[in-house]
Amino acid sequence: xxxxxxxxxxxxxxxxxxxxxxxxxxxxxxxxxxxxxxxxxxxxxxxxxxxxxxxxxxxxxxxxxxxxxxxxxxxxxxxxxxxxxxxxxxxxxxxxxxxxxxxxxxxxxxxxxxxxxxxxxxxxxxxxxxxxxxxxxxxxxxxxxxxxxxxxxxxxxxxxxxxxxxxxxxxxxxxxxxxxxxxxxxxxxxxxxxxxxxxxxxxxxxxxxxxxxxxxxxxxxxxxxxxxxxxxxxxxxxxxxxxxxxxxxxxxxxxxxxxxxxxxxxxxxxxxxxxxxxxxxxxxxxxxxxxxxxxxxxxxxxxxxxxxxxxxxxxxxxxxxxxxxxxxxxxxxxxxxxxxxxxxxxxxxxxxxxxxxxxxxxxxxxxxxxxxxxxxxx
Amino acid sequence: xxxxxxxxxxxxxxxxxxxxxxxxxxxxxxxxxxxxxxxxxxxxxxxxxxxxxxxxxxxxxxxxxxxxxxxxxxxxxxxxxxxxxxxxxxxxxxxxxxxxxxxxxxxxxxxxxxxxxxxxxxxxxxxxxxxxxxxxxxxxxxxxxxxxxxxxxxxxxxxxxxxxxxxxxxxxxxxxxxxxxxxxxxxxxxxxxxxxxxxxxxxxxxxxxxxxxxxxxxxxxxxxxxxxxxxxxxxxxxxxxxxxxxxxxxxxxxxxxxxxxxxxxxxxxxxxxxxxxxxxxxxxxxxxxxxxxxxxxxxxxxxxxxxxxxxxxxxxxxxxxxxxxxxxxxxxxxxxxxxxxxxxxxxxxxxxxxxxxxxxxxxxxxxxxxxxxxxxxxxxxxxxxxxxxxxxxxxxxxxxxxxxxxxxxx
Numbered sequence: 001x002x003x004x005x006x007x008x009x010x011x012x013x014x015x016x017x018x019x020x021x022x023x024x025x026x027x028x029x030x031x032x033x034x035x036x037x038x039x040x041x042x043x044x045x046x047x048x049x050x051x052x053x054x055x056x057x058x059x060x061x062x063x064x065x066x067x068x069x070x071x072x073x074x075x076x077x078x079x080x081x082x083x084x085x086x087x088x089x090x091x092x093x094x095x096x097x098x099x100x101x102x103x104x105x106x107x108x109x110x111x112x113x114x115x116x117x118x119x120x121x122x123x124x125x126x127x128x129x130x131x132x133x134x135x136x137x138x139x140x141x142x143x144x145x146x147x148x149x150x151x152x153x154x155x156x157x158x159x160x161x162x163x164x165x166x167x168x169x170x171x172x173x174x175x176x177x178x179x180x181x182x183x184x185x186x187x188x189x190x191x192x193x194x195x196x197x198x199x200x201x202x203x204x205x206x207x208x209x210x211x212x213x214x215x216x217x218x219x220x221x222x223x224x225x226x227x228x229x230x231x232x233x234x235x236x237x238x239x240x241x242x243x244x245x246x247x248x249x250x251x252x253x254x255x256x257x258x259x260x261x262x263x264x265x266x267x268x269x270x271x272x273x274x275x276x277x278x279x280x281x282x283x284x285x286x287x288x289x290x291x292x293x294x295x296x297x298x299x300x301x302x303x304x305x306x307x308x309x310x311x312x313x314x315x316x317x318x319x320x321x322x323x324x325x326x327x328x329x330x331x332x333x334x335x336x337x338x339x340x341x342x343x344x345x346x347x348x349x350x351x352x353x354x355x356x357x358x359x360x361x362x363x364x365x366x367x368x369x370x371x372x373x374x375x376x377x378x
Numbered sequence: 379x380x381x382x383x384x385x386x387x388x389x390x391x392x393x394x395x396x397x398x399x400x401x402x403x404x405x406x407x408x409x410x411x412x413x414x415x416x417x418x419x420x421x422x423x424x425x426x427x428x429x430x431x432x433x434x435x436x437x438x439x440x441x442x443x444x445x446x447x448x449x450x451x452x453x454x455x456x457x458x459x460x461x462x463x464x465x466x467x468x469x470x471x472x473x474x475x476x477x478x479x480x481x482x483x484x485x486x487x488x489x490x491x492x493x494x495x496x497x498x499x500x501x502x503x504x505x506x507x508x509x510x511x512x513x514x515x516x517x518x519x520x521x522x523x524x525x526x527x528x529x530x531x532x533x534x535x536x537x538x539x540x541x542x543x544x545x546x547x548x549x550x551x552x553x554x555x556x557x558x559x560x561x562x563x564x565x566x567x568x569x570x571x572x573x574x575x576x577x578x579x580x581x582x583x584x585x586x587x588x589x590x591x592x593x594x595x596x597x598x599x600x601x602x603x604x605x606x607x608x609x610x611x612x613x614x615x616x617x618x619x620x621x622x623x624x625x626x627x628x629x630x631x632x633x634x635x636x637x638x639x640x641x642x643x644x645x646x647x648x649x650x651x652x653x654x655x656x657x658x659x660x661x662x663x664x665x666x667x668x669x670x671x672x673x674x675x676x677x678x679x680x681x682x683x684x685x686x687x688x689x690x691x692x693x694x695x696x697x698x699x700x701x702x703x704x705x706x707x708x709x710x711x712x713x714x715x716x717x718x719x720x721x722x723x724x725x726x727x728x729x730x731x732x733x734x735x736x737x738x739x740x741x742x743x744x745x746x747x748x749x750x751x752x753x754x755x756x757x758x759x760x761x762x763x764x765x766x767x768x769x770x771x772x773x774x775x776x777x778x779x780x781x782x783x784x785x786x787x788x
Binding site for chain 1: 652654655657658663667668669675676678679680682683684686687688690691693694697698701708711714715768770771772774775776778779780781782783784785788
């Protein structure tokens with residue numbers, strides 16, 4: 001654990017306590033079994049917002065506490081332990097970050113207060129195909145007399161079914177694959193011509209597919225400079241990736257702890273199975289991976305809060321490492337539990353499923369290794 | 379609270395920087411300084427030497443700064459943790475060479491401070507601080523590797539002295555060492571409680587060492603024989619039969635030290651430099667600037683990322699240790715991770731170089747290429763020396779994760 005400030009320690013302890021007492025894993029099962037397939041429990045999110053979590057990275061002038069992204073990461077790690085579903089990552093590290101880093105004073109005033117209060121939920125409409133390639137945006141936005149007209153579709157929009165506002169990447173110049181010519185828009189969910197449909201995912205949280213059929217937005221829906229939105233998009237995505245990595249770290253830690261407990265109590269051949277060296281060594285290697293992952297996640301957030309030059313490198317490191325670690329630990333969770341781990345009644349499957357979705361979101365291990373290599377010039 | 383002897387931290391830093399700048403031998407500032415590569419280890423072989431590295435060592439030792447936190451009465455610097463950190467940072471940021479590399483400093487000294495009598499401390503610590511005595515470690519034996527406590531070298535009470543007979547192996551640089559700290563058996567009836575910790579002058583009659591040639595062609599290790607070697611009674615540290623506790627303590631220091639040497643530099647014997655850039659030189663890049671061998675590129679990147687993750691972890695654990703919460707359990711994974719990554723890296727290095735990475739000798743290969751090949755072979759020892767990776771994982775599983783021992787006879 002990084003050396004924390006007093007405020008961070010209080011925040012972390014509060015998050016751990018709340019998750020332990022108020023957000024059991026059974027809540028996720030409840031969501032899954034609910035008829036309306038909600039992506040999260042609004043009452044739980046209201047509690048989080050009441051504790052100030054939705055405003056952790058938002059300035060005090062807009063109703064937040066400005067504790068920084070690292071502090072939010074501590075909360076996300078705690079939430080990840082019990083796979084707590086919430087729009088906290090995409091709404092605050094995603095939409096609020098983009099508005100903070102690239103929005104006008106008017107845009108900030110219009111939206112940040114509502115986000116900090118937990119009243120406004122945002123989502124990122126970036127991907128257009130099955131793989132995360134944010135440069136490949138094709139969805140065109142054309143200038144109209146009063147603003148812009150967007151037409152096209154987006155997929156894998158996390159928390160998309162609950163969002164009030166979308167951050168939509170669109171093309172106003174160049175061709176898919178170009179970093180030039182990308183523009184970002186804030187599109188209200190109730191805009192004429194925008195429709196969404198649910199994409200139930202294996203992790204019981206779900207995403208949305210968006211269709212924008214000649215959606216007209218005002219000029220002030222444009223976030224940042226027209227055609228030059230790449231830098232803002234990239235910086236925004238990096239904050240969300242770091243948030244996902246923190247959540248994945250928490251999930252991996254809990255999956256590991258649960259598995260370790262089982263190794264100590266399950267008896268076969270007259271031994272607790274944790275006494276067998278084959279399993280001990282695998283457990284020890286997972287422990288090593290968890291420690292390395294923590295260092296990467298903390299370093300990524302520290303770089304983000306300090307505005308360092310190597311944010312992209314450290315974020316790709318954290319997202320790739322967290323993806324690999326959670327993948328390994330959740331697979332081992334099933335294997336080390338044996339048959340019981342294959343049952344729906346056991347929690348192992350929940351971690352295994354969430355691992356895949358979180359890893360795929362905003363770039364999997366392969367994407368981030370490639371990005372890391374390019375950043376290093378080979 | 380750190381004791382700055384009345385001065386403030388900022389003031390101390392200023393004094394340190396000024397002193398270092400004034401006392402650093404100018405010859406060492408040259409891009410490739412002319413100095414004996416062995417000089418950094420000090421020892422009797424360099425008594426009276428004018429080598430600039432030795433002059434640097436003497437200057438630092440005179441202030442006790444080769445052992446900054448040791449008590450001044452034994453020649454140490456007497457600095458607090460915070461001051462020692464300031465000195466360490468000043469050495470790194472100023473680009474100064476390390477004044478002294480020494481098993482005495484890293485391993486023996488800390489346990490002498492903990493277990494030795496005042497007379498024993500006075501006898502041995504000042505020589506370590508000054509770099510006058512080069513120490514080697516006599517632990518492993520042909521029949522006692524991972525199962526170190528199975529060691530058999532006998533140490534018998536012969537009245538006014540101890541009599542030692544036996545054989546040690548993997549005694550690093552024993553052929554160049556002046557003294558050896560050694561685990562010996564004082565009681566054959568008990569396994570762990572029959573072990574004692576003794577100090578042996580390598581010039582004592584009956585001590586014989588032979589270098590062992592490794593697969594890399596180097597001979598950093600020796601086998602050492604003791605035949606009717608007589609040592610004074612005062613050379614036994616702690617209590618008779620109390621050597622195992624000291625040995626375990628010392629191994630902790632050794633593991634810390636070994637892992638500190640691995641990493642981007644390639645670990646023991648590895649070739650330094652950026653793996654991605656080196657691979658790009660030998661293999662070329664595609665139109666987008668990516669390494670032309672996609673499979674190797676992916677594997678190199680995994681290794682680089684994990685290595686960076688390890689460095690971040692070492693830095694994190696050091697920062698946490700400075701807050702005074704004691705050593706983090708996670709330090710136990712460092713040696714295992716460092717060894718694994720250093721080995722992977724040295725394999726990727728020769729793979730990137732292709733046939734040029736397989737050279738043993740001759741002008742057909744650049745010095746770097748030969749070093750890469752030798753380093754690849756040398757790195758195989760990374761997961762064996764100082765505790766095998768398997769033993770390391772056992773320790774993590776049992777001591778950190780609390781996993782149980784096998785139930786006998788079940």
